[in-house]
Amino acid sequence: MLHGPWKITETNALERRNLFSLKPGEEVHIATILSGSSSRIAQFERHMKLIEAVPDMLAGLLLARQTLHEIKFLENTDLKMTRNRLDELIARLGL
Numbered sequence: 001m002l003h004g005p006w007k008i009t010e011t012n013a014l015e016r017r018n019l020f021s022l023k024p025g026e027e028v029h030i031a032t033i034l035s036g037s038s039s040r041i042a043q044f045e046r047h048m049k050l051i052e053a054v055p056d057m058l059a060g061l062l063l064a065r066q067t068l069h070e071i072k073f074l075e076n077t078d079l080k081m082t083r084n085r086l087d088e089l090i091a092r093l094g095l
Helices: 041-052 054-070 077-092
Strands: 006-010 016-021 028-034
Touching: 006 041, 016 041, 041 054, 054 077
Parallel strands: none
Antiparallel strands: 006 016, 016 028
């Protein structure tokens, strides 16, 4: 699994970005990302910010899952369902 932080860098083309994992000692180019449309660059930029935030979002999910598992007496059905959904999502991600 590629760990963060991730960094997106610009290229000479407006519709193209490079994605890197900057984990110390394991820096690697992950991909070159192409926009589907040169006329929707603003949307492409929003998507790039979301992709760059993925490692932080995964860390938040893992922390939420750990917290829910540490609560010994989950009597609230909604919390139990949330914990189970997090477990399923994290399992699908292979974490």
